[in-house]
Amino acid sequence: ASMASRSIRLAVVAGDGIGPEVVAEGLKVLDVIAGQYDLSIEKTSYDLGAARWHRTGEVLPESVLEEIRGQDAILLGAIGDPTVPSGVLERGLLLSLRFALDHYVNLRPVKLLPGVTSPLAGVTPDDIDMIVVREGTEGPYTGVGGVLRKGTPHEVATQESVNTAFGAERVIRYAFEVAAARPRKKLTLVHKDNVLTFAGDLWQRTLKKVAAEFPDVTTDYCHVDAATMFFVNNPQRFDVVVTDNLFGDIITDIGAAIAGGIGLAASGNINPDRSVPSMFEPVHGSAPDIAGQFKADPTATILSVAMLLDHLGLPEAARKIEKAVGEDLTERTGPRPTQQVGDDIAKRVAG
Amino acid sequence: ASMASRSIRLAVVAGDGIGPEVVAEGLKVLDVIAGQYDLSIEKTSYDLGAARWHRTGEVLPESVLEEIRGQDAILLGAIGDPTVPSGVLERGLLLSLRFALDHYVNLRPVKLLPGVTSPLAGVTPDDIDMIVVREGTEGPYTGVGGVLRKGTPHEVATQESVNTAFGAERVIRYAFEVAAARPRKKLTLVHKDNVLTFAGDLWQRTLKKVAAEFPDVTTDYCHVDAATMFFVNNPQRFDVVVTDNLFGDIITDIGAAIAGGIGLAASGNINPDRSVPSMFEPVHGSAPDIAGQFKADPTATILSVAMLLDHLGLPEAARKIEKAVGEDLTERTGPRPTQQVGDDIAKRVAG
Ligand SMILES: CC(C)[C@H](C(=O)O)[C@@H](O)C(=O)O
Numbered sequence: 142a143s144m145a146s147r148s149i150r151l152a153v154v155a156g157d158g159i160g161p162e163v164v165a166e167g168l169k170v171l172d173v174i175a176g177q178y179d180l181s182i183e184k185t186s187y188d189l190g191a192a193r194w195h196r197t198g199e200v201l202p203e204s205v206l207e208e209i210r211g212q213d214a215i216l217l218g219a220i221g222d223p224t225v226p227s228g229v230l231e232r233g234l235l236l237s238l239r240f241a242l243d244h245y246v247n248l249r250p251v252k253l254l255p256g257v258t259s260p261l262a263g264v265t266p267d268d269i270d271m272i273v274v275r276e277g278t279e280g281p282y283t284g285v286g287g288v289l290r291k292g293t294p295h296e297v298a299t300q301e302s303v304n305t306a307f308g309a310e311r312v313i314r315y316a317f318e319v320a321a322a323r324p325r326k327k328l329t330l331v332h333k334d335n336v337l338t339f340a341g342d343l344w345q346r347t348l349k350k351v352a353a354e355f356p357d358v359t360t361d362y363c364h365v366d367a368a369t370m371f372f373v374n375n376p377q378r379f380d381v382v383v384t385d386n387l388f389g390d391i392i393t394d395i396g397a398a399i400a401g402g403i404g405l406a407a408s409g410n411i412n413p414d415r416s417v418p419s420m421f422e423p424v425h426g427s428a429p430d431i432a433g434q435f436k437a438d439p440t441a442t443i444l445s446v447a448m449l450l451d452h453l454g455l456p457e458a459a460r461k462i463e464k465a466v467g468e469d470l471t472e473r474t475g476p477r478p479t480q481q482v483g484d485d486i487a488k489r490v491a492g
Numbered sequence: 493a494s495m496a497s498r499s500i501r502l503a504v505v506a507g508d509g510i511g512p513e514v515v516a517e518g519l520k521v522l523d524v525i526a527g528q529y530d531l532s533i534e535k536t537s538y539d540l541g542a543a544r545w546h547r548t549g550e551v552l553p554e555s556v557l558e559e560i561r562g563q564d565a566i567l568l569g570a571i572g573d574p575t576v577p578s579g580v581l582e583r584g585l586l587l588s589l590r591f592a593l594d595h596y597v598n599l600r601p602v603k604l605l606p607g608v609t610s611p612l613a614g615v616t617p618d619d620i621d622m623i624v625v626r627e628g629t630e631g632p633y634t635g636v637g638g639v640l641r642k643g644t645p646h647e648v649a650t651q652e653s654v655n656t657a658f659g660a661e662r663v664i665r666y667a668f669e670v671a672a673a674r675p676r677k678k679l680t681l682v683h684k685d686n687v688l689t690f691a692g693d694l695w696q697r698t699l700k701k702v703a704a705e706f707p708d709v710t711t712d713y714c715h716v717d718a719a720t721m722f723f724v725n726n727p728q729r730f731d732v733v734v735t736d737n738l739f740g741d742i743i744t745d746i747g748a749a750i751a752g753g754i755g756l757a758a759s760g761n762i763n764p765d766r767s768v769p770s771m772f773e774p775v776h777g778s779a780p781d782i783a784g785q786f787k788a789d790p791t792a793t794i795l796s797v798a799m800l801l802d803h804l805g806l807p808e809a810a811r812k813i814e815k816a817v818g819e820d821l822t823e824r825t826g827p828r829p830t831q832q833v834g835d836d837i838a839k840r841v842a843g
């Protein structure tokens with residue numbers, strides 16, 4: 142037995158609902174890859190989510206956050222449970238990790254894989270192949286806002302979208318880099334600048350400014366409402382999309398839908414500075430209605446593991462997983478339990 | 493010739509781009525109806541939009557607004573032009589009318605009409621039949637916000653979503669009334685209460701409160717991101733949807749897409765108090781790229797005229813237009829110029 146040539150400290154936050162089920166399969170595939178690429182994966186599982194909150198009232202203790210900060214990457218399952226007030230875990234855990242670790246790039250490929258049927262009539266894999274770069278640390282997600290005269294007929298509740306030149310510029314520059322590396326080299330800003338004029342104007346001016354650094358990339362603009370329509374009737378229109386936190390949340394769910402379902406949509410919450418761990422997670426939620434039944438498709442998590450490997454500088458390993466997933470999707474026959482999908486893909490990766 | 497039994501003062505704001513082209517066809521059909529129902533339509537055309545702004549710098553002069561306030565209804569084409577800075581006409585004219593006339597209900601049916609092909613594979617008219625009740629006077633559309641250190645690396649731009657108990661309650665009650673009158677009697681709140689916790693909580697509590705008045709209506713809740721996905725892969729899930737101004741803007745464009753395109757989507761900006769005119773307009777924009785070519789489909793505007801007649805208490809006339817549109821959609825063969833579509837539908841209405 143040779144010494145592993147590289148060691149990776151991985152924080153595992155399986156979370157709620159189907160989270161643990163799909164994360165188990167992601168790790169199964171990762172373990173096969175580790176054997177092949179001489180990686181030693183040092184996993185630390187963090188017990189965070191609904192169960193811990195019920196037991197202790199804690200969501201993300203400062204000491205846990207500090208420990209996670211020292212890891213190389215995070216694999217997250219899903220967060221959220223109907224027994225916990227809405228927002229407590231989503232804001233307190235998931236968004237807290239994104240904000241604390243400054244995951245300003247939320248990278249979400251929208252790609253129709255071979256063997257997958259889109260709900261859109263007549264579209265082929267060539268028609269749906271884009272990457273959404275969603276801003277991850279500001280916009281309407283800041284939590285700024287409040288409530289006045291709660292519970293009275295005079296209640297006022299506000300939510301503030303906070304947008305900074307610093308925040309827009311860094312994510313837009315990242316999106317240009319992604320676009321420049323793709324054949325079509327096209328970047329579309331999605332916003333609502335005719336209504337949200339202050340934020341929209343900042344995003345537009347920042348896009349123009351950064352565009353000067355990327356003369357090969359063509360840019361255009363699309364209102365978020367029109368964009369959702371084009372996702373349905375003209376997805377070919379998009380190559381790389383850059384957008385704010387809320388619009389990105391919304392359009393990547395339509396993206397998942399047109400690309401064959403939320404069971405296949407992977408994502409990375411990325412801090413390109415690499416001084417802190419980036420976090421990889423399926424786009425889907427905790428799906429409490431099917432939790433414990435091993436019906437969930439772990440493919441999105443397995444593809445998120447591929448994104449994790451890409452981020453850690455192991456593109457060959459990432460491509461291997463993607464190839465195995467592609468073959469699995471093409472050759473699968475009927476519905477399979479969660480573990481079976483993981484086994485099948487792991488077997489293909491093992492070769 | 494008999495005296496007209498009822499006179500309707502109609503403000504016509506044809507607007508920009510394809511606006512005048514589609515409005516002409518809406519009026520063509522309305523004129524036929526007027527003859528049949530002894531209506532005298534007193535039209536006043538308001539020259540508002542890009543041309544006036546270029547000529548005079550005016551968007552919506554106070555005196556014009558006061559005149560419009562005295563009308564019975566407004567028919568609007570489309571607002572917005574690439575030669576005018578984004579937001580000037582949208583905020584200054586369209587949203588100003590909605591806000592000034594307190595159009596708190598933005599009613600947007602999403603219905604796959606017979607003869608129309610949805611881009612979704614295998615769906616039939618039974619699968620897509622919902623009504624979106626979009627709040628029209630608050631939320632992120634208020635324009636509250638600002639910019640600090642504009643143009644510097646330290647720029648901060650904010651947009652505030654303002655939500656009131658008063659505003660949420662009245663539109664939710666209206667949505668319950670719509671749901672109670674439909675066979676399925678189901679109302680879905682669409683929001684993002686796990687992230688926009690202050691506003692989401694207000695909407696949720698208000699829904700629960702008003703639900704007590706409508707024991708026959710079942711309610712549920714759906715995050716906006718999941719809702720966009722369900723529009724694509726499970727539109728049957730929805731009967732009546734109530735949602736805020738921005739979410740409503742977004743989901744009704746997907747709604748238009750799945751129901752066969754923006755050329756068919758009608759809407760009403762309604763103030764149920766009837767002390768001020770309500771405003772009817774196609775959901776589509778001014779489409780400057782095809783303006784002047786008479787390629788635009790006026791069907792959305794013609795269906796908006798039907799909504800206008802419904803609002804004015806002329807449901808029989810409204811049904812007649814809808815029936816004519818349904819027949820036209822079923823029997824049309826190829827693409828037709830804008831005027832031809834109007835002629836064809838007018839002829840059917842004439843009988
Ligand atoms: C769970 C929720 C807070 C989250 C988000 O809104 O970002 C999810 O929808 C996502 O897209 O990752």
Ligand SMILES: CC(C)[C@H](C(=O)O)[C@@H](O)C(=O)O
Nearest residue numbers: 335336366572582586741775
């Ligand atoms: C033109 C624009 C301001 C408008 C809106 O956002 O409401 C339009 O998209 C609509 O849906 O009526």
